[in-house]
Amino acid sequence: MISKSFARAGIAALALGLAVPVLAQTVMVGGAAMSPTKDIIDNAFNSNDHTTLVAAVKAAGLVDTLKGPGPFTVFAPTDAAFAKLPAGTVETLVKPENKATLTSILTYHVVAGKVSAADVVKAIKDGGGKAELTTVQGGKLTASMMGDRVMLSDAKGGMAHVTIADVNQSNGVIHVVDGVVQP
Numbered sequence: 001m002i003s004k005s006f007a008r009a010g011i012a013a014l015a016l017g018l019a020v021p022v023l024a025q026t027v028m029v030g031g032a033a034m035s036p037t038k039d040i041i042d043n044a045f046n047s048n049d050h051t052t053l054v055a056a057v058k059a060a061g062l063v064d065t066l067k068g069p070g071p072f073t074v075f076a077p078t079d080a081a082f083a084k085l086p087a088g089t090v091e092t093l094v095k096p097e098n099k100a101t102l103t104s105i106l107t108y109h110v111v112a113g114k115v116s117a118a119d120v121v122k123a124i125k126d127g128g129g130k131a132e133l134t135t136v137q138g139g140k141l142t143a144s145m146m147g148d149r150v151m152l153s154d155a156k157g158g159m160a161h162v163t164i165a166d167v168n169q170s171n172g173v174i175h176v177v178d179g180v181v182q183p
Contacts, residue, residue: 027167029176036168040066040074043169049176052082052090059094060103070171071114075141075152077180081160085180107137108154108183114172117165120150139183154181 032046123131160179
């Protein structure tokens, strides 16, 4: 039951025209609740669909960065997305001697700031069907629509589709993708 003071605060916020959620939305990813009060890393560690991504982030030394204040937008490939890569690719990338390459690939999945699905769709519409997103790695991802889903195209012509959008985090947002994009 919602307390009277909490309800009054919600009504007051609505009366002022503020978009203040009364209850935080929790999205399920990989069989786990993704709490909007936890950071990107804490939530990713709980997802059974992102164990490869978590291992790669650890190998690249990006844990502290993605636990930082951000905000970050992460296009997070699932384990199935990594499994689409040629055999042995992930095992090779997580070796210490390949840390720079791995870091480049992982940071190509990150955009500075919190970019919602609605922001991406608006940019695509405003761009006549395409929008360029500048990644933290420095490269560009091209976003477009395929039906009602956002599609990302990478510098090499590879593609990934957003399968779960707007998984809010305390330091940004995750959009789950079904492919690994590469600079």
